[in-house]
Amino acid sequence: MLAIETRNLTRRFGATLAVDAVSLNVPKGCVYGFMGRNGAGKTTTLKMLLGLIRADQGTIRIAGIDARADRLGAARCMGALLEAHGFYAHLSGRENLDITRTLLGLSRNEVDRVLEIVDLRRQADRRVGGYSLGMRQRLGIARAMLGSPAVLILDEPTNGLDPDGIADMRIFLRDLPVRTGATVLLSSHLLGEVEHVADRVGIVHQGRLVLEDDLVSLRAGQAPRLRLGCDAPEQARALLAGLGLTLSVEPEGGLVSLRPSDDAPGVARQLNRTLVEAGIGVHELSPCPRSLEDIYRDITLMSPTPTEEAA
């Protein structure tokens, strides 16, 4: 069953097509990484899911509920951390949570429950104005979790966090579906972060969903690569061309792209032998899995721009 399902979701702002027929499939209980550059259409899509702006076209189902026909019903299934936290700085963290708790009609101990999950109980009675960015992010997640919604929508949850905060948040998000049973839709432009926590990803580019897949199968479908460190890269490139392999020289070393059908260890052996026999010293030869960033770059470079498509 899908926790979030959209079909041909479209939104225009004047002449700009901000979201173009986006069809998301977010399975229950997963962490879904919704990625794209700034201005790609992520926030507009999230705002439509939350009912904050109207869709011009398309359908939205949240936990099986038609969100366009029944906004209140769908909203009851969702909790959200938006980029702008919207906290009242003159009130304490607990008071801020209590405001949302009251609005949702939940019991008083719900505030302590979510504060415990985000580990903020000790600082809960301090004014939010004095909170660090990391504490505000955690408080935002706590607020999103009030009432244990089936779907959590988190917009850029690692924004502005220091490296320790990012690491903590990563562990926290990774465990969230197990701890709470919720489905997490995580929107971010930090691909490395998404890669660490997501089970499934969707890439939005110029308003379109250009890719949606499970991270495991996405990686499995990619051609393997080898990282090569050698004495004479230019000479090596010519030799590898003879073997039908491409060597790209990057600042951190050479990258050899293989074909999806290639047996990577076998190619590595052959490559090493060829280079050594040609008198080129090899000091590094190791598998180099494609990162989500590489996949993202390949996909977004391949997708045509609206102008190209019109042409």
Added chain:
Amino acid sequence: MLRVLTVELRKLNRSLAAALAVAAPGLIAVFTFFNVLRGKTPQPWDMWMIGCLGIWAFFMLPMSVTALTALVAQMEHSPRSWDHLRALPLRRWTLYAAKAVSVFLVVALMSVAVLVLSWAAVRLAVTLKPQLDPTGAFETRAYLETMGRIYLAAVLLIAVQLWLALRFSSFVPGLVVGIGGTFFAVVATSARIGVFLPWQMPINMLATDGWRMHTALGLGLGGGLLVLTLALWHLSRREVL
């Protein structure tokens, strides 16, 4: 609706809006206190209390409403909390209606505070100079009735200022209209057409001309309720991008 209203009132706790609600009537009381002390002979209660009602209706009420609506709206605009509130499973008009009710409630409390603090200021001044003890009776009921009329005539001005403050994320449009409205209300005090200016409607409750008083009261209350309804309809339907 009651839940949303409770939350609105809780948000005022330790806020600048709450500080303003105390400061504005307090300033009138401070002014009255020193004014009484300046006197040489005792004056009637009516003079002090009508004077306080006049300052409130003429200047302090329109300016306080301008500042109060801006502060209450900025509480949501500044941290951009509208998105969070509007995403909750609540009917959106209730969010704005609760905001309106809380503002009207605060203005009502400020109005009562003007009377109470002004009375207290006169009494305090008299303890320092007992020879200035006001003459005549303290007409509680009459002062409350006049203040009630001032309040009802101010409904239109409150509704207009609140609409502007909630509609624009910047406080500037509300402030410009509020200051401009108060300015024209002051300079056009004696003009007959001034009775149609929302910022002058409250002061017309002290007019001796019955037509002015009834016109301002009718327009202030009736127009105010109409503008408030339109504001709730408009704000709950619009998209906050």
